[in-house]
Amino acid sequence: MRKFSLSALLLTFVAAAAVAQSASKPAPTLKSILLSQLKSTHNEQDWFVPASKSVVGLTAQQAAWKEGNNTNHSISQLVQHLVFWNRQQLARWKGEKPAAFSGKNDETFGNNLDQAAWEKAVKDLDAVLTDMEKWVESADDASFQKQADNVAHVSAHNAYHTGQIVYIRKQEGSWDTEKGVK
Secondary structure: OHHHHHHHHHHHHHHHHHHHHHHHOOOOOHHHHHHHHHHHHHOOOOOOOOHHHHOOOOOHHHHOOOOOOOOOOOHHHHHHHHHHHHHHHHHHHOOOOOOOOOOOHHHHHOOOOOHHHHHHHHHHHHHHHHHHHHHHHHOOHHHHHHHHHHHHHHHHHHHHHHHHHHHHHHHHOOOOHHHOOO
């Protein structure tokens, strides 16, 4: 009988601790999960390098580099593509008319940039990603629910192209392995 009482007491204690721990941290919501994904693809390093860290320290010349084959995109072109599509999506989320688009995705990659335009593109990428996070944080439930699937796709798209940027930097020799995932 004593063994049973001790076991029951121990089980009760473990269960109470688990309930107390879960009560102190709110359950994740769709909004909190998708916001976390946006942040991890923007500037909060988690499982992979975020966009903001993938372009740190690059010159316009480094950002324009392509390995031999001119059909590949440069980092500069990838950043312009991300800025374009993230702005398009953010405008839709806000119920605004997106910028004119010919329908030819190749045009969204732009050309290589001089140093001032490159620095502006990097700032533009940070700004649009910040604005997307702010929109998700402040969106009412109905507006957010209409865009939730799209928010998930934006995060995947950003992660995909950020991976390309890191890969290109490794090929080029401009990647600092200390900035990678530990």
